[in-house]
Amino acid sequence: MEADPAGISHAVAALRDGHLVVLPTETVYGLGADATNDSAVARIFAVKGRPTDHPLIVHVAGVHDLDTWAVNVQSYVEKLAHRFWPGPLTLVVQRRTAIGSVAAGGAPTIALRCPEHPVARAVIDALGCGVAAPSANLFGRVSPTSAEHVLSELGDALSEGDLILDGGECAIGVESTIVDCTGDIPVVVRPGGVTEAQIAEVVGSVARPINDLDLAVRAPGTLAAHYAPAARVLLAEPLEADAVIAAAPPGDVGLLCLVSFVPTADRLVHRLVAPSTVEEYAQDLYAALRRADDLQLAAVVAVLPPAEGIGVAVRDRLSRAAVGTASPNVG
Ligand code: TXA
Ligand code: MG
Numbered sequence: 001m002e003a004d005p006a007g008i009s010h011a012v013a014a015l016r017d018g019h020l021v022v023l024p025t026e027t028v029y030g031l032g033a034d035a036t037n038d039s040a041v042a043r044i045f046a047v048k049g050r051p052t053d054h055p056l057i058v059h060v061a062g063v064h065d066l067d068t069w070a071v072n073v074q075s076y077v078e079k080l081a082h083r084f085w086p087g088p089l090t091l092v093v094q095r096r097t098a099i100g101s102v103a104a105g106g107a108p109t110i111a112l113r114c115p116e117h118p119v120a121r122a123v124i125d126a127l128g129c130g131v132a133a134p135s136a137n138l139f140g141r142v143s144p145t146s147a148e149h150v151l152s153e154l155g156d157a158l159s160e161g162d163l164i165l166d167g168g169e170c171a172i173g174v175e176s177t178i179v180d181c182t183g184d185i186p187v188v189v190r191p192g193g194v195t196e197a198q199i200a201e202v203v204g205s206v207a208r209p210i211n212d213l214d215l216a217v218r219a220p221g222t223l224a225a226h227y228a229p230a231a232r233v234l235l236a237e238p239l240e241a242d243a244v245i246a247a248a249p250p251g252d253v254g255l256l257c258l259v260s261f262v263p264t265a266d267r268l269v270h271r272l273v274a275p276s277t278v279e280e281y282a283q284d285l286y287a288a289l290r291r292a293d294d295l296q297l298a299a300v301v302a303v304l305p306p307a308e309g310i311g312v313a314v315r316d317r318l319s320r321a322a323v324g325t326a327s328p329n330v331g
Contacts, residue, residue: 003122024167028143030133054221055105058130085114088193103132173283251298
């Protein structure tokens with residue numbers, strides 16, 4: 001997808017005027033504002049209905065921006081940025097106190113990512129400072145992977161002067177890997193397109209949060225219940241899937257699974273997607289959850305992909321979607 005120069009200048013002018021611009025990225029669409037404009041960033045929280053202490057990711061142009069936003073960075077941070085930027089990796093570092101306090105939700109740290117999508121890159125390069133952008137969905141709901149998803153969910157909440165840039169369907173489909181880089185060893189707080197093994201290859205060792213409390217402290221806003229459609233999401237490993245389908249609540253049931261899984265349960269199910277790889281599963285995941293709601297399905301049985309590569313991220317998002325549907329007011 002080429003970046004259209006007129007659209008890019010229009011978007012940059014809107015950001016400079018304090019408006020919000022929805023940007024396509026290779027992971028999911030982001031609801032962007034000039035990260036140095038506190039009142040514009042405050043509008044992001046209002047439009048999403050997101051608590052103001054849930055920090056946002058600042059999207060930057062490249063490795064050279066680390067110095068603008070961060071201090072005391074660990075030596076492995078530049079290595080990770082050089083290896084994986086632009087791309088689906090977010091690095092949490094100590095924030096330079098003079099900058100980005102509203103975007104960081106008041107935290108002493110800041111999350112930085114350099115996205116790969118050409119439209120996002122063109123806007124960030126031309127703006128010349130960071131773009132604060134959470135996923136462009138209402139708080140707690142499924143992230144958007146197309147401009148149509150954003151329009152249907154946020155169209156009414158955006159104001160005159162705000163823009164949505166259409167960059168096609170997101171190639172990866174789930175949010176970036178987030179790594180807490182404030183300690184000696186990087187800690188993966190959200191799995192995504194860059195895997196733990198790839199990170200370990202660059203830095204030697206990598207850790208995970210020791211429990212949910214540790215995760216909540218390291219990544220405020222990473223909730224157990226998240227990414228939730230209205231339909232109930234029921235998780236199943238492949239061997240249990242037929243039993244889970246059979247026991248699903250009355251009503252129409254959707255099925256999310258690799259194409260290699262063929263249900264044998266004596267019950268009609270709507271196959272929502274037919275991915276042949278885990279990468280395709282990730283790419284189609286959120287569109288499929290939205291389709292489940294459009295079809296007003298009572299439940300979705302999600303047959304989990306293997307916990308390999310981006311399959312780890314798909315399993316993480318599905319398990320949060322499964323918790324979220326039991327408590328619609330969370331997130
Ligand atoms: O792929 C992505 O990361 C997408 C695209 C738009 O870039 N963005 C995204 O943003 O998923 P959001 O706001 O939906 O999720 C950001 C996550 C939150 O769970 C938050 O806790 C974590 O990043 N985060 C942000 N700033 C942080 C900080 N200073 N310390 C720890 N975690 C932080
Ligand atoms: Mg989000």
